[in-house]
Structure formats: structure tokens, C-alpha cells
Amino acid sequence: MSAVSAAYVDTEHAEHHELGFLRTYVFSTDHKMIARQFLFLGLFMMILGGLLALVIRWQLAWPETAVPGLGWILTETEGILEPSTYNMAFTMHATIMIFFVVMPILAGAFGNFLIPLMIGARDMAFPFLNMLSFWVAALAGVLMLAGFFVPGGHAAAGWTSYAPLSSVTEYTGVNWGQNLWCISLFVLGISSMMGAINYITTVVNMRAPGMTLFRMPLVVWSLFITAILLLLALPVLTSGVAMLLFDRMLGTSWFRPSGGGEPLLWQHLFWYFGHPEVYILILPAMGIGSEILPVFARKPIFGYHAMAFSMIAIAFLSWIVYGHHMFVSGMNPTLGLSFMITTMIIAVPSAIKTFNWLGTLWGGRIRFTVPMLNALAFVSMFVIGGLSGIFMASTPVDIFIQDTYFIVAHIHYVVFGGSIFGAFAAIYYWFPKMFGRMTNPALGHLHFWPTFVFFNMTFFPMHILGVGGHMRRIYNPTQYEMLQPLQWWNVLITIGAIGLGLAQIPFVINFFWSLFAGRKAPVNPWNATTLEWSAPSPPPHLNWGPRLPTVHRGPYEYSVPGSSEDFLPQWEPSSAVPAGARRH
Amino acid sequence: MVSAFSVVDAPARGPARRTTGGDLPPRLPPPGGDGDGPDREPDPRRPILDNARLATLFLIVAEVMLFAGLVSGFFVLRLGAPVWPPPLEPRLPVAATAVNTLVLLASSVAMLAARRALAERDLAALARRVGVTAALGALFLTVQGFEWVRLVRFGLTVSSGAYGSTFYTLIGAHALHVLVALLWVLLTLQLIVRGRFSPDRPGMMRACAMYWHFVVLLWPVLYVTVYLL
Numbered sequence: 080m081s082a083v084s085a086a087y088v089d090t091e092h093a094e095h096h097e098l099g100f101l102r103t104y105v106f107s108t109d110h111k112m113i114a115r116q117f118l119f120l121g122l123f124m125m126i127l128g129g130l131l132a133l134v135i136r137w138q139l140a141w142p143e144t145a146v147p148g149l150g151w152i153l154t155e156t157e158g159i160l161e162p163s164t165y166n167m168a169f170t171m172h173a174t175i176m177i178f179f180v181v182m183p184i185l186a187g188a189f190g191n192f193l194i195p196l197m198i199g200a201r202d203m204a205f206p207f208l209n210m211l212s213f214w215v216a217a218l219a220g221v222l223m224l225a226g227f228f229v230p231g232g233h234a235a236a237g238w239t240s241y242a243p244l245s246s247v248t249e250y251t252g253v254n255w256g257q258n259l260w261c262i263s264l265f266v267l268g269i270s271s272m273m274g275a276i277n278y279i280t281t282v283v284n285m286r287a288p289g290m291t292l293f294r295m296p297l298v299v300w301s302l303f304i305t306a307i308l309l310l311l312a313l314p315v316l317t318s319g320v321a322m323l324l325f326d327r328m329l330g331t332s333w334f335r336p337s338g339g340g341e342p343l344l345w346q347h348l349f350w351y352f353g354h355p356e357v358y359i360l361i362l363p364a365m366g367i368g369s370e371i372l373p374v375f376a377r378k379p380i381f382g383y384h385a386m387a388f389s390m391i392a393i394a395f396l397s398w399i400v401y402g403h404h405m406f407v408s409g410m411n412p413t414l415g416l417s418f419m420i421t422t423m424i425i426a427v428p429s430a431i432k433t434f435n436w437l438g439t440l441w442g443g444r445i446r447f448t449v450p451m452l453n454a455l456a457f458v459s460m461f462v463i464g465g466l467s468g469i470f471m472a473s474t475p476v477d478i479f480i481q482d483t484y485f486i487v488a489h490i491h492y493v494v495f496g497g498s499i500f501g502a503f504a505a506i507y508y509w510f511p512k513m514f515g516r517m518t519n520p521a522l523g524h525l526h527f528w529p530t531f532v533f534f535n536m537t538f539f540p541m542h543i544l545g546v547g548g549h550m551r552r553i554y555n556p557t558q559y560e561m562l563q564p565l566q567w568w569n570v571l572i573t574i575g576a577i578g579l580g581l582a583q584i585p586f587v588i589n590f591f592w593s594l595f596a597g598r599k600a601p602v603n604p605w606n607a608t609t610l611e612w613s614a615p616s617p618p619p620h621l622n623w624g625p626r627l628p629t630v631h632r633g634p635y636e637y638s639v640p641g642s643s644e645d646f647l648p649q650w651e652p653s654s655a656v657p658a659g660a661r662r663h
Numbered sequence: 664m665v666s667a668f669s670v671v672d673a674p675a676r677g678p679a680r681r682t683t684g685g686d687l688p689p690r691l692p693p694p695g696g697d698g699d700g701p702d703r704e705p706d707p708r709r710p711i712l713d714n715a716r717l718a719t720l721f722l723i724v725a726e727v728m729l730f731a732g733l734v735s736g737f738f739v740l741r742l743g744a745p746v747w748p749p750p751l752e753p754r755l756p757v758a759a760t761a762v763n764t765l766v767l768l769a770s771s772v773a774m775l776a777a778r779r780a781l782a783e784r785d786l787a788a789l790a791r792r793v794g795v796t797a798a799l800g801a802l803f804l805t806v807q808g809f810e811w812v813r814l815v816r817f818g819l820t821v822s823s824g825a826y827g828s829t830f831y832t833l834i835g836a837h838a839l840h841v842l843v844a845l846l847w848v849l850l851t852l853q854l855i856v857r858g859r860f861s862p863d864r865p866g867m868m869r870a871c872a873m874y875w876h877f878v879v880l881l882w883p884v885l886y887v888t889v890y891l892l
Binding site for chain 1: 744
């Protein structure tokens with residue numbers, strides 16, 4: 080490995096030697112191992128977050144009956160959820176799913192795995208920092224899980240933790256749970272910052288020869304922009320969380336009106352972070368969709384530049400829309416109007432992306448593989464989530480439907496329908512490269528179709544509940560006379576949610592069976608053009624042999640007229656391309 | 664279809680990129696020996712900033728956002744208060760801190776002098792000037808600590824309302840950053856003194872200097888915001 084050019088590799092990598100078990104699997108500095116670690120962290124937390132969701136659903140469908148299987152945890156109530164436990168369940172469901180499932184899987188796992196492989200780098204710019212960022216994230220996860228075991232239970236003020244509900248212990252009765260929630264997010268912010276700095280530096284400085292910015296695959300663009308959003312948004316949350324923690328533990332008055340504080344300040348800081356956070360969750364999925372659709376439609380992506388610039392536009396606009404989360408906080412109606420208009424404007428770049436995906440599919444020779452199905456589900460579900468967002472953005476409508484199940488439906492169509500289907504698509508698509516084995520397509524279909532059906536059965540009726548006035552976060556809907564005619568929807572949703580949970584079993588079986596017994600993956604099983612498919616499956620330490628690939632063209636050269644194959648890989652030199660295949 | 668990649672095999676880099684630092688000597692050693700083969704395109708990449716400094720730049724961007732959150736929180740509380748500073752609260756030591764501000768600014772000047780020593784490859788002067796930077800930084804922190812003790816004795820604590828909350832959070836956050844930056848400077852100093860630093864690889868040293876200048880230049884902003892306004 081001494082021949083590896085020092086311009087691309089840290090000196091640390093110059094000598095290649097066998098590493099022990101600990102350095103290979105636990106404290107690894109290899110971006111691919113760190114990616115796998117983030118993936119397992121995310122999938123483990125997804126099981127926990129999913130079970131919490133089922134507990135919430137059981138309570139809403141059959142209030143105050145014993146939740147099956149919960150009797151051995153809630154021994155005092157024999158499995159019946161108390162209001163405080165219910166509050167804890169929905170708070171932790173959202174916190175875990177957002178911070179410990181979607182972010183680790185999309186930004187953590189796929190960011191780490193794809194960025195160096197797709198830009199032709201041997202590793203991240205700072206491999207040690209990369210390792211540190213995973214272990215700090217794992218520490219944050221442990222701190223967050225520890226909250227379940229402290230007296231008083233875990234945080235119960237919602238994932239948004241609005242002050243003063245969150246800042247005054249007496250209001251929820253939760254003391255150390257909320258403190259640990261703050262500390263965990265503080266620590267996670269440090270991890271995200273380390274990761275973001277690493278991603279940005281790697282993309283800017285470590286690209287292989289010929290890999291210009293506008294030859295980068297769109298998923299790298301999306302992860303690059305996500306990293307910039309993370310870098311700018313997370314510190315603002317960190318400042319807010321620090322204030323909250325100081326209010327709770329040191330007696331400061333940031334959010335305490337009696338001491339001259341301002342509770343609304345929390346909402347400003349939280350949503351200033353929170354709205355870019357939504358795009359942190361969805362942008363990588365958009366990149367993944369843009370990556371998978373051309374491969375299985377065998378067509379170049381429609382409007383590459385428009386795709387890249389629309390992501391930049393989304394990232395920019397995400398900073399000036401956050402007030403739409405606070406329409407009913409008593410803000411000046413004129414200011415509300417400004418936020419409404421900026422929010423409507425952000426629909427434009429999102430629509431550009433959607434139409435470009437449709438343009439990519441138009442006239443393509445579509446192969447309905449499992450990753451493709453998930454990517455198509457991502458596009459279609461994201462459209463529904465985006466459209467319901469327009470309703471929420473409009474202030475007169477929002478006053479009626481805010482804090483109802485309509486917003487719950489909206490967020491789940493975006494974050495489950497968008498991000499999680501994107502994550503499933505990415506797992507099926509890159510599994511061969513990540514683990515060197517193919518997944519089982521039959522089990523993949525058995526996972527996808529029930530997930531898609533039960534997903535819609537679970538979340539679509541929530542729109543109807545929301546318009547019917549069903550408040551979000553209520554403990555027992557049957558207590559309200561106006562909601563009693565709607566209760567059968569709650570039962571239907573819960574049955575859908577249970578189905579959705581069961582539909583994940585084929586995925587788990589497929590994942591672990593393929594990990595050990597799947598068919599060995601060839602180097603380029605999908606006939607794709609991007610650089611990661613030029614490395615062995617799975618790529619060794621430092622990704623390529625002595626020769627780094629050189630990039631000769633853009634990332635989506637499918638069905639080039641006159642070419643013998645229907646794809647031209649980025650790493651294929653021009654001499655291998657027949658003259659007729661050169662397009663002008 | 665007109666697209667980004669309609670020209671197959673365009674030059675690896677556009678002309679604009681090629682001229683960027685094109686006539687500067689390469690900061691990194693050239694690709695070693697037969698590394699990437701004869702048909703490899705020549706590598707025109709001269710990163711404008713090396714990895715260490717680029718990363719430090721982004722670290723500073725993140726820190727700016729952190730302090731932007733804290734300072735905007737301060738202004739929300741400050742503007743919401745009928746009288747500021749609140750009556751019956753101790754006054755902040757404006758004059759003593761102004762002198763202390765000069766101490767911190769002087770440390771940045773010392774760091775600039777250290778950079779000149781680095782350019783002249785004068786390691787002894789480099790060590791001396793980095794040492795002066797660290798000493799001035801430590802002096803700043805010590806004076807801040809004494810002022811805090813005095814303020815607490817006068818009755819201004821974290822739990823005495825918005826005034827104490829904002830003061831200790833903002834100034835404490837800055838002090839913590841100075842402390843971390845000071846540790847980084849001391850680590851760099853130790854590498855120089857032990858002879859484990861080469862002027863040929865100045866990346867980490869210059870990243871450290873960047874971060875030090877950041878914590879120094881942040882201070883006048885906080886001083887004006889918290890002490891004077």
C-alpha cells in the first residue's frame with residue numbers, strides 16, 4: 080500500500096497491517112465499518128421506537144386496557160398505560176425515531192459509506208474523528224436509554240420539549256429523565272458536528288481526479304448539503320438544550336417568567352433548528368431516490384443541475400420558514416403571512432425534484448426490483464406528505480388543523496413515507512456493496528408490499544381524524560364526545576400499525592439471513608455507473624487496490640446511444656467507449 | 664439531451680480551478696512513484712485550504728451558530744426586561760474587563776507573530792511566541808475567574824434572574840472555549856518544544872492559530888453585548 084498517493088490518504092493509512100478484532104470491528108477508523116456501526120445502531124433503535132409506537136396505538140384504539148406483553152414491565156398497573164407513561168411513550172418514540180434512527184441510518188450510515196466510495200477517496204478526511212463521532216453518538220444513545228430506568232421515568236414533554244412544561248419539573252413529574260434527554264441531545268450535537276465537519280472536508284478536498292462537483296452523484300450532493308445543514312442547525316439546538324438544562328439543574332431563568340425569562344424563546348431556538356432538521360431527515364432520502372431511479376429506469380437522471388440546485392435552494396429556504404411551526408404562538412399575523420409565503424415557496428424546489436423524478440421514469444425500461452419499489456414508494460409517499468404540508472403552511476387552515484392528527488399524518492408521510500422508505504431502498508440497493516452479499520428478492524417483496532399497504536392504512540386515516548378535530552397527544556380519545564364517532568378510525572389505524580410492525584419481520588430475517596448466507600455479490604450487480612461499483616464487494620480497507628479510479632464523465636450515463644452496453648461507468652476511460660457513443 | 668455530462672471526457676478540471684494556486688508549490692507531497700499508473704490523469708488539485716484548516720473553518724462556523732443562539736437568547740431576555748440591568752443587582756466590572764479584553768487581544772497579536780516565525784522557519788521564536796500566547800490566554804482566564812468570584816460574593820449568581828442567567832451562560836460558554844483553545848495551544852507548544860513539529864507540515868499549527876483567533880475575536884462581541892449594552 081506504500082504506493083497509495085499521500086495526497087489522498089492520511090499518513091496513518093500509509094502502512095497497511097492486520098488489525099486486531101477490536102480495531103477492526105469496534106474502534107475501527109474505516110469509514111465502511113463505521114457506516115455499518117451506525118446502521119446497526121439505527122436498526123436497533125428502530126425496533127425500540129417501533130414498539131413504543133405500538134404501545135401508543137394500543138392505548139388510542141383500546142384506551143386503558145392492558146397492553147399485551149407489557150404486564151411484566153408495568154407491573155403495578157398490570158400493563159395498563161397511565162397518562163404519565165403514555166406521555167413518556169410518545170415523547171420517546173419521536174425522539175428515538177428522529178435522532179437515533181433516521182439520522183444515524185441516513186446521514187450516519189449512508190453518509191459514511193457512500194461519500195468516500197462515490198467520490199473516489201480511500202477514507203474520510205479524518206478517520207479518527209469519524210470513529211469518535213460514532214462512539215459519541217453511541218454514548219448519546221446510552222444516555223438516552225438510561226432515562227427509561229431513572230425514578231420518575233423518561234422525558235414526557237413531547238419531542239419538542241416546550242418550555243415551561245419541560246423546564247419545570249413539577250409540571251410533568253419527570254426529573255432526571257428530562258435532564259438525561261437534554262444531556263443526550265447535547266452529546267449527540269457534538270457527534271453530529273464532528274461528522275458534518277468530516278463530510279464537508281472530505282467532499283471539498285478528497286475527490287478523485289476528474290470528480291468535479293458537477294460530476295458528483297446526487298446522493299453525495301444531498302449528503303454534502305445535509306452536512307452543511309447539520310453544521311449550522313445543531314449548534315442552535317445545543318444552545319437551547321444547554322439553557323433548558325441550566326434552567327432545570329442550576330436554577331437559571333432563561334425560560335422562567337418569574338425570573339425575567341421568556342418561555343417562547345425555547346420555541347424560537349428549537350424550531351430554528353427544527354425546520355432545517357426536517358430537511359436533514361429528507362434530503363439524504365431525496366439523494367438516494369435520485370440515485371436508484373436512473374439505475375432501474377436505465378435512463379440518465381432528468382435535469383441533473385436542476386436537482387443539485389433545487390437541493391441548495393431547499394437548504395437555503397429551510398432557514399427562513401421555521402415560524403410556520405409557531406403560527407398559533409401569538410405571533411404577529413403579518414409575520415405569520417411572511418412565513419406562510421416562504422413556506423409556499425419551498426414547495427417549488429421540492430416540486431422541481433418530484434417532476435424530475437417523474438421525468439427520469441418517463442419512457443424508461445423500468446425494472447421493478449426491491450430497491451426500485453422502495454424508491455418509488457419514497458417518491459409517491461413524499462408527494463402526499465409534501466401536499467399535506469401545503470395545508471399546514473396556510474395560516475387560516477393551520478389554525479384549524481394545528482396540533483391535530485393531521486400534522487401527525489403529515490410528519491409520518493414525510494419521515495416514514497419519505498425518509499424510511501428511502502432508507503429501505505438504500506439498504507436493499509447498497510447491501511451487496513456493504514456486506515458483499517445479495518439480499519433475497521422474495522423476502523424483499525414480502526417486506527415491501529405489506530409495509531406499503533399497512534403504512535397507508537396506518538397514516539392516511541390520520542388526515543381524516545385530524546380534520547375531524549382529533550387532538551394530537553391526547554391520552555384517551557373516548558373521553559371526548561365529539562371524537563366518539565371517529566373512534567373506529569383509531570381501531571383501524573392501530574390494526575394497520577400492528578400490521579406494519581409485523582411486516583418488518585421479513586426484513587429482519589432477510590437482513591440477517593443475507594448477511595451470512597446470501598448469494599455472493601458481484602462487483603456491479605445492478606449495472607450502475609457510480610464509483611462505488613468499481614470497488615470489490617465488500618470494498619477492502621482503503622477501498623481500491625493500488626490504483627484509485629479516475630473519473631471520466633458524469634454519474635448517470637445510462638442507455639447512451641451507440642454504446643455496446645446500456646451504461647457507461649464513471650471510471651471507464653474514453654478509449655473503451657466507441658466513438659458513436661460520445662454525445663454532444 | 665443537454666446535460667451536465669454531454670461532453671464525455673472533458674478535462675478533469677475547469678480552467679478556473681486549474682489556475683487556483685496553480686503556480687504555488689504543492690503543499691502535499693506528489694503522488695508516490697508508480698501509484699496510480701501512467702494513464703492516470705494529472706492531478707491538478709491544489710486544495711485552497713488543507714484538511715485541518717478547512718475543518719477548523721467549519722468548526723468555527725458551527726461555534727458561531729452556537730453563540731448566535733446564546734446571544735439571540737440574551738437579546739430576547741434583555742429587550743423583554745423593563746429595566747436593564749435590573750435594579751438591586753451588582754454591576755458588572757466594565758473597566759477591569761476592558762483591560763482584560765486588551766490582554767486577550769494581545770494574545771492574538773502574539774499568535775500573529777508566531778505565524779511570522781513559522782514562515783521564517785524560526786522554531787525557537789515560534790515556541791516563544793506560542794508560549795506568550797498561551798500565557799496571555801491563561802492570564803485572561805484567571806482574571807475572569809477572579810471577577811466571577813467577586814460577583815458571586817456581591818450576590819450575582821446563576822439563579823438570580825435573567826441578569827445572572829445570561830451573564831454566566833454567555834461568559835461561561837466563552838471561558839470554556841478559551842480553556843479548550845488554550846489546551847490546544849499548549850498541546851501545539853509541547854509538540855514544538857519536543858521537536859515533534861515540522862514547518863513543512865504546518866496544518867495543525869495553523870488550524871490551532873485559526874481557532875485561537877476565533878475565540879479572541881468572539882470576546883469583544885460578547886463584551887459589548889453583555890457588559891456595555
